[in-house]
Amino acid sequence: MEENNNNNFVEAITDKSVDFKRWYTDVIIAAQLADYSPIKGCMVIRPYGCSLWENMKRFLDKKIKDTGHENAYFPLFVPESLLAKEAEHIKGFAPEVAWVTHAGQEKLEERLAIRPTSEAIIGSMYAKWIDSWRDLPILINQWANVVRWEKVTRPFLRTTEFLWQEGHTVHRTEEEAEEETLKMLEVYKDFMENDLAIPVYIGRKTEREKFAGALRTYSLEALMSDGKALQAGTSHNLGQYFAKVFNITFQDMDGERKFAWQTSWGVSTRLIGALIMVHGDDSGLIMPPKVAPIQAVVLPIWGNKTLEGAVEAKVKEVGEILADVCRFKVDDRREHTVGWKFNEWELRGVPLRIEVGPRDIEKNQVVLVRRDVRKKEFVPIEKLKDKVTELLNEIQKNLFEKARKFRDNNTREATNFEELSSMVESKQGFIKACWCGSEDCEMKIKEKTMATIRCIPFEQKNGKCVMCGKNGPMVYFAKSY
Amino acid sequence: MEENNNNNFVEAITDKSVDFKRWYTDVIIAAQLADYSPIKGCMVIRPYGCSLWENMKRFLDKKIKDTGHENAYFPLFVPESLLAKEAEHIKGFAPEVAWVTHAGQEKLEERLAIRPTSEAIIGSMYAKWIDSWRDLPILINQWANVVRWEKVTRPFLRTTEFLWQEGHTVHRTEEEAEEETLKMLEVYKDFMENDLAIPVYIGRKTEREKFAGALRTYSLEALMSDGKALQAGTSHNLGQYFAKVFNITFQDMDGERKFAWQTSWGVSTRLIGALIMVHGDDSGLIMPPKVAPIQAVVLPIWGNKTLEGAVEAKVKEVGEILADVCRFKVDDRREHTVGWKFNEWELRGVPLRIEVGPRDIEKNQVVLVRRDVRKKEFVPIEKLKDKVTELLNEIQKNLFEKARKFRDNNTREATNFEELSSMVESKQGFIKACWCGSEDCEMKIKEKTMATIRCIPFEQKNGKCVMCGKNGPMVYFAKSY
Numbered sequence: 017m018e019e020n021n022n023n024n025f026v027e028a029i030t031d032k033s034v035d036f037k038r039w040y041t042d043v044i045i046a047a048q049l050a051d052y053s054p055i056k057g058c059m060v061i062r063p064y065g066c067s068l069w070e071n072m073k074r075f076l077d078k079k080i081k082d083t084g085h086e087n088a089y090f091p092l093f094v095p096e097s098l099l100a101k102e103a104e105h106i107k108g109f110a111p112e113v114a115w116v117t118h119a120g121q122e123k124l125e126e127r128l129a130i131r132p133t134s135e136a137i138i139g140s141m142y143a144k145w146i147d148s149w150r151d152l153p154i155l156i157n158q159w160a161n162v163v164r165w166e167k168v169t170r171p172f173l174r175t176t177e178f179l180w181q182e183g184h185t186v187h188r189t190e191e192e193a194e195e196e197t198l199k200m201l202e203v204y205k206d207f208m209e210n211d212l213a214i215p216v217y218i219g220r221k222t223e224r225e226k227f228a229g230a231l232r233t234y235s236l237e238a239l240m241s242d243g244k245a246l247q248a249g250t251s252h253n254l255g256q257y258f259a260k261v262f263n264i265t266f267q268d269m270d271g272e273r274k275f276a277w278q279t280s281w282g283v284s285t286r287l288i289g290a291l292i293m294v295h296g297d298d299s300g301l302i303m304p305p306k307v308a309p310i311q312a313v314v315l316p317i318w319g320n321k322t323l324e325g326a327v328e329a330k331v332k333e334v335g336e337i338l339a340d341v342c343r344f345k346v347d348d349r350r351e352h353t354v355g356w357k358f359n360e361w362e363l364r365g366v367p368l369r370i371e372v373g374p375r376d377i378e379k380n381q382v383v384l385v386r387r388d389v390r391k392k393e394f395v396p397i398e399k400l401k402d403k404v405t406e407l408l409n410e411i412q413k414n415l416f417e418k419a420r421k422f423r424d425n426n427t428r429e430a431t432n433f434e435e436l437s438s439m440v441e442s443k444q445g446f447i448k449a450c451w452c453g454s455e456d457c458e459m460k461i462k463e464k465t466m467a468t469i470r471c472i473p474f475e476q477k478n479g480k481c482v483m484c485g486k487n488g489p490m491v492y493f494a495k496s497y
Numbered sequence: 498m499e500e501n502n503n504n505n506f507v508e509a510i511t512d513k514s515v516d517f518k519r520w521y522t523d524v525i526i527a528a529q530l531a532d533y534s535p536i537k538g539c540m541v542i543r544p545y546g547c548s549l550w551e552n553m554k555r556f557l558d559k560k561i562k563d564t565g566h567e568n569a570y571f572p573l574f575v576p577e578s579l580l581a582k583e584a585e586h587i588k589g590f591a592p593e594v595a596w597v598t599h600a601g602q603e604k605l606e607e608r609l610a611i612r613p614t615s616e617a618i619i620g621s622m623y624a625k626w627i628d629s630w631r632d633l634p635i636l637i638n639q640w641a642n643v644v645r646w647e648k649v650t651r652p653f654l655r656t657t658e659f660l661w662q663e664g665h666t667v668h669r670t671e672e673e674a675e676e677e678t679l680k681m682l683e684v685y686k687d688f689m690e691n692d693l694a695i696p697v698y699i700g701r702k703t704e705r706e707k708f709a710g711a712l713r714t715y716s717l718e719a720l721m722s723d724g725k726a727l728q729a730g731t732s733h734n735l736g737q738y739f740a741k742v743f744n745i746t747f748q749d750m751d752g753e754r755k756f757a758w759q760t761s762w763g764v765s766t767r768l769i770g771a772l773i774m775v776h777g778d779d780s781g782l783i784m785p786p787k788v789a790p791i792q793a794v795v796l797p798i799w800g801n802k803t804l805e806g807a808v809e810a811k812v813k814e815v816g817e818i819l820a821d822v823c824r825f826k827v828d829d830r831r832e833h834t835v836g837w838k839f840n841e842w843e844l845r846g847v848p849l850r851i852e853v854g855p856r857d858i859e860k861n862q863v864v865l866v867r868r869d870v871r872k873k874e875f876v877p878i879e880k881l882k883d884k885v886t887e888l889l890n891e892i893q894k895n896l897f898e899k900a901r902k903f904r905d906n907n908t909r910e911a912t913n914f915e916e917l918s919s920m921v922e923s924k925q926g927f928i929k930a931c932w933c934g935s936e937d938c939e940m941k942i943k944e945k946t947m948a949t950i951r952c953i954p955f956e957q958k959n960g961k962c963v964m965c966g967k968n969g970p971m972v973y974f975a976k977s978y
Contacts, residue, residue: 156544
């Protein structure tokens with residue numbers, strides 16, 4: 017783990033095609049997004065990864081607020097008695113819960129769970145806060161850390177502690193709750209596609225795959241560049257399940273006391289894993305400009321001693337031009353060669369490289385190199401500002417289009433089980449196939465192919481179940497993370 | 498705790514002069530800043546309190562970044578063996594540590610502490626990341642939740658779980674570490690005085706009061722309006738203590754391997770408690786405009802039915818004018834009277850109230866009422882934009898000046914122990930008195946008066962210790978939270 021001191025770390029990255037899993041962790045460690053910690057399954061999010069997460073948070077937080085939600089913060093702990101109130105939910109989370117049993121030298125009277133999710137603690141507060149239909153809807157979101165004890169962990173994709181947001185809303189009617197659930201699914205889609213440049217399929221989860229305690233779960237499914245699917249976010253219509261467990265009632269307009277309708281929805285630092293696996297290549301990360309910690313890196317190329325002053329002055333000028341245009345960094349370190357720096361900033365996925373060398377000064381230009389397509393352009397200084405803005409927009413669009421094409425090219429249709437099975441084995445990707453709706457067929461397909469139903473899309477198309485032949489909807493199958 | 502449903506909640510607030518402690522919690526609950534949770538000592542930060550914290554974070558985070566620091570995120574857990582590595586530090590925190598002993602059904606091989614602070618976990622990572630003087634300085638900050646099991650808790654002031662930022666930096670030399678420690682003390686002072694309008698005294702803590710493991714601790718001390726002091730933030734020069742414990746070494750320019758020098762510094766949600774106690778009055782909160790969740794509330798006063806449309810149109814116009822000027826809210830609820838709304842928004846401390854009534858429409862004006870001095874002004878619509886900006890600035894300044902005067906008027910000088918003792922008893926506030934520097938005298942004074950040394954200011958003035966008569970510096974004494 018000597019990534020700081022290894023001058024050849026770029027070469028140390030495994031090729032994607034050779035070992036995708038190793039490529040993934042190599043990139044994370046070498047680009048200093050995260051590092052392993054002394055606690056099994058917990059990672060350290062290093063400044064570069066943290067800055068990426070902050071940018072992602074800023075975009076998503078704005079969208080969450082623009083749709084009428086407010087942030088709040090609830091306790092890290094959930095008393096065991098509170099968590100145990102709802103049998104179905106606890107069954108889903110019990111094996112993963114970390115328990116606090118002692119404080120200082122003393123044993124606690126009651127064990128405290130570290131929140132694996134906050135339905136229970138938030139539900140107990142909502143019961144206290146809600147009295148009348150006038151108190152509804154409650155539209156609250158929380159940015160927090162949660163803990164789930166996982167057997168197998170991987171940086172960002174599955175860690176014991178992770179960061180996320182969890183929305184928890186309460187409504188007067190079932191229709192309102194369903195509307196909210198679908199609205200947030202659309203907010204996530206907008207965020208993933210337009211800010212992270214990750215195309216997603218959306219749809220409903222099967223009964224088997226839905227959130228413990230939910231009426232319906234909807235999810236966003238993205239395709240990683242190794243052909244496996246990743247669940248990128250979920251939005252749950254919780255129905256009245258938690259309302260009944262925690263006694264969340266309100267006096268309705270008609271004077272009657274009724275149970276409220278709830279939703280919850282969340283995305284996590286897992287999205288960073290998705291971003292890496294969708295856009296990265298053998299040279300390392302490729303950051304979508306909108307959320308990139310550094311959008312452009314400026315590299316002075318010193319040339320001979322007599323011109324150094326001129327290069328320095330030009331770099332300063334470039335910095336002044338870029339000040340209001342993008343997040344940039346000047347890398348004028350003397351201890352590294354220019355070639356080393358090219359590799360480093362490619363590895364870290366900075367969308368634009370701006371080179372300023374002695375020859376460019378004469379011509380009053382700079383050299384711009386795009387990370388995504390590696391195209392090189394000579395740009396006159398007076399056009400730099402507009403060009404940078406234009407290229408960052410173009411890179412953002414290109415990354416999305418490239419990922420969308422890959423996803424579309426790797427979405428195939430199977431009309432029978434043999435086709436489905438051979439597609440899963442040979443090509444991976446998403447496979448559209450019909451399914452009768454029974455858990456029995458769902459499980460049989462999973463056992464035989466390792467593929468699961470990722471979601472049931474909204475655009476319904478019916479046909480014969482590839483397993484039993486009964487009529488049912490077309491769904492997305494895939495092997496997944 | 499029926500704050501949601503009590504139409505007369507303003508009257509329910511205890512007067513400050515009658516019972517300051519109750520006034521404090523009444524305000525928090527009634528203004529919906531926070532609420533008690535089912536977990537002893539843990540509070541829920543409600544949307545209004547969370548929005549305040551977010552605004553505070555935004556200002557402070559910018560200042561932290563502008564001074565060259567980057568954010569990162571380290572694990573919530575600290576293995577017992579890691580925490581136990583340094584005897585002095587663990588001694589300070591052991592009684593307050595919450596321990597995770599089980600995950601799912603299984604007992605953990607090693608207990609995990611929930612971070613009470615992160616020196617240990619961060620130090621272990623720094624040891625891994627730092628190799629050469631070129632890797633220094635490391636300037637990292639973390640926004641996180643921490644847990645300290647407190648016997649007596651109070652919302653914001655002392656809670657089992659709280660939110661904070663903790664900066665952790667590593668330097669090549671002792672001088673650099675000291676410079677950093679003092680720089681962050683100044684950053685905090687700037688933040689508290691200019692953004693929160695809370696005047697602070699700064700200085701060094703005594704050996705007895707310094708952070709467990711630190712070389713020197715500096716603190717910021719604010720005066721609450723009940724005359725008690727509150728430690729609002731601390732900045733520690735950690736020396737080489739943790740570097741030696743966690744083996745954080747680097748190869749220096751001279752080729753020698755040396756232990757690094759460290760600092761750490763933090764402020765927490767406790768500052769919200771300070772903000773309440775410094776600015777609030779018998780009617781409730783008074784928010785400093787810069788961090789106020791809502792800077793202005795617009796209240797339509799309907800008058801008779803025929804004019805309602807005109808009032809509504811004018812309120813809309815006001816909203817358009819304010820859009821880029823401030824964070825505002827239109828309260829057009831029909832179920833509450835105007836008087837009730839006046840009380841509610843005073844209670845919640847909104848700096849400016851803007852009334853739009855039928856008579857104002859004729860004159861094309863609105864009524865502006867300041868929360869701090871309750872001054873009423875009629876403002877022509879065309880001047881509204883400038884006036885709101887001007888008044889928000891004025892309120893911010895006035896709150897600071899008022900608090901500074903109160904603090905200055907309640908800072909007294911004592912030349913002997915009797916004076917000190919009677920001042921503590923009768924008037925509270927800060928008392929400047931000389932102290933020889935011995936823990937013995939420090940403890941004697943504390944035992945006899947309940948006052949502690951808050952800090953030793955930088956401007957040294959010497960005199961005779963009020964306890965033993967030996968020569969020593971003038972320091973600030975006070976009873977404190």
